[in-house]
Each structure stands twice: as C-alpha cells, then as structure tokens.
Amino acid sequence: MTHTTQSRTDSHEAAEILDEARAVVGPELRRAVDTLPAPIRRVARYHFGWEDAAGRVGGANGGKAVRPALVLAAVHALGGRPERALRSAAAVELTHNFTLLHDDVIDRDRTRRHRPTAWTVFGDADAILAGDALQSLAQQWLAEDPHPRAGAAVARLARCVIELCAGQHTDCALEDRAPTEVSLDECLTMAESKTGALLGCACALGALHADAEPDQVNALDAFGREAGLAFQLIDDIIGIWGDPSRTGKPAGADLTARKKSLPVVAALTSGTAAGAELAERYAGPPEPDELARTIALVEAAGGRDWAQAEAADRMGRAVQQLSLAVPDPARAGGLLSLAEFVTRRSY
C-alpha cells in the first residue's frame, strides 16, 4: 500500500467516524438542549444551526463533531463501550459550543459556520446567558451519567474550562499588544489552552469512561492536546490560504483584522525582511487591496512552512502519546485517523 493510498484510507475512515459520531451524538445533544427553558433553548438551537433566527427548523451544519468523535474513539481505544458514552460526548460538544458563544461576544465576531453569530441576532445578554446555560448543561449531563468515574469526569471538564478561559484571556491580551511584542512560545501556550485543552479533555473523558488507568488518561489527554495544536496550526493556515466557501469566513479575514495567528507570529518573529515589513503593516490598519501582499509576506517570512512543520511535529508527539496510552494499534486506529484527518483538511 503506497503512502497516498494509506492516507486516502485513513481520511475515508475519519470521515466515517465523524459521520457516525454526528449520527449517534446528535440526538443526545438535542435531547440535552431540549431540556433548557424556552428562551435559552431558542438561542442554543439557533447557535447549533437547528433553527433559523425566526425559530423555523433549519438544516444548517452544526459543526464537524470532532470532539464527540474523539470521546467515542477514546472509549473504543481503551476497550470501553462507546454506545454508553454518549453523555460524555454530548457534554464535550456542549462545552465547546458554550465557549464559541462567549468567544463570539468577546471577539465581536459576526459570522460562524456561514451564519450570523448568536449575539448579532439575539443580543449580547442572551448569547452570554445561553453560553452560561450550555456550560451548566454539560456538567449536568456528565453528572447524571451513572458510570462510576462521572465525578472525576466532571472535575476534569471543569478544570479544562478554566484553562479555556485563561487561553481566551491570553488570546485577547496578545491581540492588544504591538506586533513585535508577541513571542511564538506565548502563542503556542495560548493555543494549547484555547484549543488543545478541550481536545485533550475529550480524549481523557473517553478514557475515564473506559475506566482506564490514570497514566492512560493523562497520555490520551496529551495526545488530544498535541493533535489539537496541530489542528489549530492547520486552521490558522486555512484562515489565510484556505477557500472562503469552506471556511465560512471572508478570505483573509484574520489578516485584515490583524489577528496574531500562529503563522503570522512565526513570520513576525522570523528575523526576515518580509517579517519586518509585515510587522510594519500590522502596526497600522489594513489598506485597500493589501491582502495579496500581506499573504505573500507571511509566506515569504516562512510563516506557512513553519506552521506546516510545527503541525507535523505536534502530530508526531501526538502519535507517541497515543502509543503510550493504547498499545494495541488495531484499537488506536480511530483516534489516529481523527488526528490525521484534522491536520490534513483540504483547503
């Protein structure tokens, strides 16, 4: 089997795993959301893409379900029963969506998954409250799970949310600093907190559900964190060089907004002439028709190559952690496919 064929097989498997996760976790997620009081439920159903702003049933895409799929694949990898871990999978997806609701308010982002964000439709108050309610719903759903490690899962998810909050704080703080006053290490730490932590927690909750040993739980957490960082690096690359019809955001929106994404910070700190020119541009507001030149500068300063290489390096570390947690390669296949899938998305 050539490498290309292998990749295609993995990718196919990952798509199947994601479809399967959406199929089994979707109804559980809707069951959970439907227990919310009506006005909060409405905002949540809109945010998930199940309803339009007028409350009519809509068929928008509620996201890729990467995190629920990681929970279920982790349960499977450690010999548990994924069909019994739907509450854990739903809890992680509820938590992810709580953070999206709040991050959109904080970042004043107007578009998410090709649709207006909840705060632009319902106002800040209802978007904040719906996020708060989803955070609690996630904890409720986990805590009402009869499995014996549910308490440990609740505590772990809670600690993870605190890390997510710290990551979002640091993200805002870094955005407020001058382009030349941000280090790559700070940005990587921020990305690990903001993105890696919840992917790691998803894997850890799966491991807890399978009643794994503490070492395995922690190794799977580390696997998810490293894969999460690879995911974020690729997401940042897509944000600059990706197809807007796939990303759901206008082309180069992050650059126009002067976002300090990882490839940009790699370029800014590269010590190259292109990096210096980029820093100069980033210190001011975007000029008309500058986008192509800005993109070229990030690339010329090595931002794209660095991000690709760093993503590959993170994937290597992820695979290493995976082999520590799950010695049987046959059982680890699902998690590996998911990790490779998210770091190889077409763009």
Place this chain on the structure above:
Amino acid sequence: MTHTTQSRTDSHEAAEILDEARAVVGPELRRAVDTLPAPIRRVARYHFGWEDAAGRVGGANGGKAVRPALVLAAVHALGGRPERALRSAAAVELTHNFTLLHDDVIDRDRTRRHRPTAWTVFGDADAILAGDALQSLAQQWLAEDPHPRAGAAVARLARCVIELCAGQHTDCALEDRAPTEVSLDECLTMAESKTGALLGCACALGALHADAEPDQVNALDAFGREAGLAFQLIDDIIGIWGDPSRTGKPAGADLTARKKSLPVVAALTSGTAAGAELAERYAGPPEPDELARTIALVEAAGGRDWAQAEAADRMGRAVQQLSLAVPDPARAGGLLSLAEFVTRRSY
C-alpha cells in the same frame, strides 16, 4: 419572652451564624480562587473585594455569605457535619459570584458592594471569562468533594444555574416591555428563578451533604426558595426606601433606571390613580427632581404595603416547608434565624 426580645435573639443568632460562615467558608473560598490561572484570579479577587484594581490587598466586604451560611445551617439541621461541607458552601458562593459578574456586564451596572464593578475595571471580556471560570470552579470544587452525594449535588447546582440564566433572561425581557405590559405573576416567577433558585439550591446541597431523604431535600429547597423571594421583596423595598450608605447604591437608583422591581410592579398593576400616574412617568425618562414624587406614588399605590405583606406570606410558607424537612425545632433554629434575618434587615 416578648416578641421583641425573641426577634432580637434571632437577629443576634443570625448575625453570629453569618459571621461563623464567613469565618469558616472564607478561607475555603480563597483556597479555591487561588487555584485559578493568574489573570483570571486577579479579576476574581477584585470582584470578591480581596484586592483593589491594582492588585493590592484590600479589606472590602465580600458580601454577607447568606448562601454559604444556608448550606452549613441545612447540614446542621439534618444531622450532618457542617465542618465537612465547606466545599459545598464555597461552591454555592462561587456560583453566586459568577452570576453577579455576568449580570453586571449584562445590566451595565457600574457599582456593586460600594465599588466599581469588575467589567468597568477590567473590561467585558475579562469579566465574562472570570464569571465562566467561577462557574466551573464551583462545579470542580463540588465534584472533588469525596462525599457520596457529590454527583447529585453537581447535577442539582447545574440545573439551578440554568434556572438562574432563565431568570436573568426574563428580567431583561420584562425591563424591555412597557410599564403597563408586565404582570405581577411574571415578576414573581422571575424573582423565584433569579433569586429563590440559588437560595433553595444552597439548602438542598446542605441536605444532600447530610445524606437526607429526597423529600427532605426538596422541602429544604422549597424553604430556601420561599425565603429567597421574601429576601428579594425586602431587597426591592430597601432599593427604594433604604439608606444608600447601607445599600451601596445611590438613593432610588432602581426607580431612576425605571427598573420593574416587585413593589413598582405591584403599584403599576394596582388599578389606583397613583399606579396610573406612576405608569405614565415610567413610560418616559426620569425628570429632574422627580424621585420623591415617584417614591410617593409607589407607596400611595400600595406597592410598599403589598411587598411587606407578600414577604411575610412567603416567610410563612418557608417556615411550613422547614417544618416538613426538619421536624426537630431545635435543629431548625439556624435556618429559621437566617430566613428571618434576611427579611428583617434594617433599612
């Protein structure tokens, strides 16, 4: 013993219970908050009044600790060991403060406990994130409690937070309506969700910690809810007729802001001439020097008398629920004192 003497004794006892709760729960609360990542911890410590905006240790009052005191008194009432329920007590206080942080952002309130609110000092983003982190910290603190009903406590607190969110949503929605389009029942339901629910939950968590029967847990929840409504009614009365140096808010701030507090809605829906004049005023912005007349109208329309009577009625129901949950009057004394204390605050 005369009624007056009895009242004084109760009041004295309640003050002692509150002091005791602050003394034992305060350190637990600080232990919890000190585990937060530094930038989040800073906002939290400011909000609690332990630090000033520059991070210097300050001696501001972090609140009356009514909710932690209810947890501990409920544990005692049902034969448990309050000294082991500090995590539950801290979790309830963390939850209360998460809602204060978010409510202040949503309501654009600039003053809390005589100090500038967190969002005015640190910005909306950090106030939202600190609130999110406190919500998770509360759940983590509960979930890491080794006692056997911890899972039930987590689920109950999570359901309570969802109700608090719905209450805050309704509060905002009612404020947006015309003065003549708000019913007293809606406002009472809103106040039960927004204030009663967490006081009820505090008592219920205490009952769970004491390993009480489900009927007792629910009766203590109902006790807290009814006492909470009485508390809110008195709070609303204080907001209009209270001493600003005690409330920490400018005199009549709620009236000037056209808030539909319970005495105001009772006046608006009274069918009296004073109520009609109040509705006319409330439909427009506050005029200079109108405050004394507005206060007089609420009073003339029976708003103050109704609120006093309703508070007394709610206290009656609270006492009834208390006797169902805790048959031994000797053990119920602490909870009763607390309930009577909050409905008899000097103003």
